[in-house]
Amino acid sequence: GGRGAATELTPRELEICAALGPELARRGLVxxxxxxxxGYLTExxxxxxxxxxxxxxxxxxxxxxxxxDAIEARAAKAA
Numbered sequence: 857g858g859r860g861a862a863t864e865l866t867p868r869e870l871e872i873c874a875a876l877g878p879e880l881a882r883r884g885l886v887x888x889x890x891x892x893x894x895g896y897l898t899e900x901x902x903x904x905x906x907x908x909x910x911x912x913x914x915x916x917x918x919x920x921x922x923x924x925d926a927i928e929a930r931a932a933k934a935a
Contacts, residue, residue: 860907860910860913860914862914866895868892868895869892869895872890872892872897873890876890876897876900880900880902884930885902886923886926886927886930887905887919887923887926888900888901888902888905889901889905889906889907908920
């Protein structure tokens with residue numbers, strides 16, 4: 857019964873992303889979801905991150921297309 861709401865990341869959440877992001881990118885991950893509860897990283901979702909529909913609704917974006925663009929760009933570099 858929950859629903860998404862647009863919000864800004866907290867300084868702690870930004871800190872977690874800055875620490876985690878480079879390693880996830882090094883491993884070739886393009887789109888990853890994380891769960892943060894009370895300022896602590898509790899889960900990293902690499903196989904089925906959720907939230908794309910809510911992200912697009914809040915931002916007027918096409919996140920799926922952005923993900924495919926990133927995947928295609930990486931494939932082109934590797935070729």
